[in-house]
Amino acid sequence: MMKPMIIALAGMLLSALNLFAQQDKIDVFPAVPYDRFIVYQNLIIFWIGIIGLIVIIKMKLREIERTQKMGIDKDEKDIPILD
Amino acid sequence: MNCPRLKSWFSERYDFEEMKSLAKQKLVPIHKYEIWYYTGGIVLFLFIIQFITGMVLSFYYIPYFEQAHKSIIDIVTKLNMGWFFRSLHHWGAQIAIVVLFIHVWSTLLLKAYRKPREFLWFSGFILLGISIFFGLSGYLLLWDERAFAAVRVATGGAGNLPVVGEFIKSFLRGGIDVTGDTLTRFYAFHVSVLPLVTLALIGLHVLLVQYHGMSVPLSVKKEERKEIPFFPNLFYKDLVIWLVVLGIIVSLATLLPPEIGKKADPLAPAPENIKPEWYFLFLFQTLKLFPGEILGLNGETIAILLISAGIFFFFLIPFFDRKSQRGEKSTLFTWIGVIYFLYFVVMTVFGFIS
Numbered sequence: 001m002m003k004p005m006i007i008a009l010a011g012m013l014l015s016a017l018n019l020f021a022q023q024d025k026i027d028v029f030p031a032v033p034y035d036r037f038i039v040y041q042n043l044i045i046f047w048i049g050i051i052g053l054i055v056i057i058k059m060k061l062r063e064i065e066r067t068q069k070m071g072i073d074k075d076e077k078d079i080p081i082l083d
Numbered sequence: 084m085n086c087p088r089l090k091s092w093f094s095e096r097y098d099f100e101e102m103k104s105l106a107k108q109k110l111v112p113i114h115k116y117e118i119w120y121y122t123g124g125i126v127l128f129l130f131i132i133q134f135i136t137g138m139v140l141s142f143y144y145i146p147y148f149e150q151a152h153k154s155i156i157d158i159v160t161k162l163n164m165g166w167f168f169r170s171l172h173h174w175g176a177q178i179a180i181v182v183l184f185i186h187v188w189s190t191l192l193l194k195a196y197r198k199p200r201e202f203l204w205f206s207g208f209i210l211l212g213i214s215i216f217f218g219l220s221g222y223l224l225l226w227d228e229r230a231f232a233a234v235r236v237a238t239g240g241a242g243n244l245p246v247v248g249e250f251i252k253s254f255l256r257g258g259i260d261v262t263g264d265t266l267t268r269f270y271a272f273h274v275s276v277l278p279l280v281t282l283a284l285i286g287l288h289v290l291l292v293q294y295h296g297m298s299v300p301l302s303v304k305k306e307e308r309k310e311i312p313f314f315p316n317l318f319y320k321d322l323v324i325w326l327v328v329l330g331i332i333v334s335l336a337t338l339l340p341p342e343i344g345k346k347a348d349p350l351a352p353a354p355e356n357i358k359p360e361w362y363f364l365f366l367f368q369t370l371k372l373f374p375g376e377i378l379g380l381n382g383e384t385i386a387i388l389l390i391s392a393g394i395f396f397f398f399l400i401p402f403f404d405r406k407s408q409r410g411e412k413s414t415l416f417t418w419i420g421v422i423y424f425l426y427f428v429v430m431t432v433f434g435f436i437s
Binding site: 046053054058068 | 156159160169170315319320322323326327329330333340341342
């Protein structure tokens, strides 16, 4: 009687060990340090790209506003065609 | 790049010059409250991001309750950049709802709903409701225990509405309880029904904005405002803001990717301290304020009725605000807007900390 009970108890304890091996959290971000480094590096490059584009758009907008203020942004309708 | 033959091929068929001059003719008023005009453009931009990232995710997502959760884990862990697209979709949705709320409240406080823009308000308000339902339906697609419990609570709450409640609940769930059928149903809502309705409503909303032009607050006097062309001036400013928003979303998606919980088990009890998504917290907290029974009636039903009445009043504000209709200053409705805003913020904060 004792032997099967001890075997059953040992079996239960062994299967309970699996609970400790269970993964708690699912990796939602690259786990390898090198991959992480690449991701963060790309984020910085991305922001540099965004800032660069914003500077270009701002320069373009300033130029447009300057021409609008001078009143030379409108197309001339009666312009002679050269071809 | 200059392609004269291609240009002439198109210009023989379409009058580009006419289109260009039309775009240049559209003027936008400039005044001290103009910053709020950009919120609509930001929402549109975020919707585009959601459509693109959603399409990418739908290539790999399996809308079946036994595989849904695993398919998301596979997207995040096995696909190249899968984690990024999922995170971008998550943060895009969160920021879109934040900006939508700001857009609605700015419209309310600046009385931009007043005559003749009532339909603009209605279409925008329905779009807000649809966006929230987008959030709820997308949340269940995760098929984790928190999403499962949250959808059970949300659809159960709708079931407390008198007369139509049971019908709404069973229609949303596709049965008496949240099951695999609910997942299939919510997937259909999320990827086909809601996007189609959203596209139609955005089309109508943008068309009405073009038809009526931008609303100018009553407090801005005629001599105080100037007008600038939408294209290129305002369009370039929009581009700058969109780039900043894109940068913020990409940063959030990279630095704070959303977690994935344990797979939902319909037979398991709901996890402790379960909370819905942040935009439902004020409703959740309001429901907590009501006792189980008031004068022999179900307390939750009364709470749901009062909340529905509050939302319905908010929806019909353009008809109630007679002063704004006449072009007069309407302080009462400014205060009503402020009270709604404070209630939403306070209840959401309480929901977070409780």
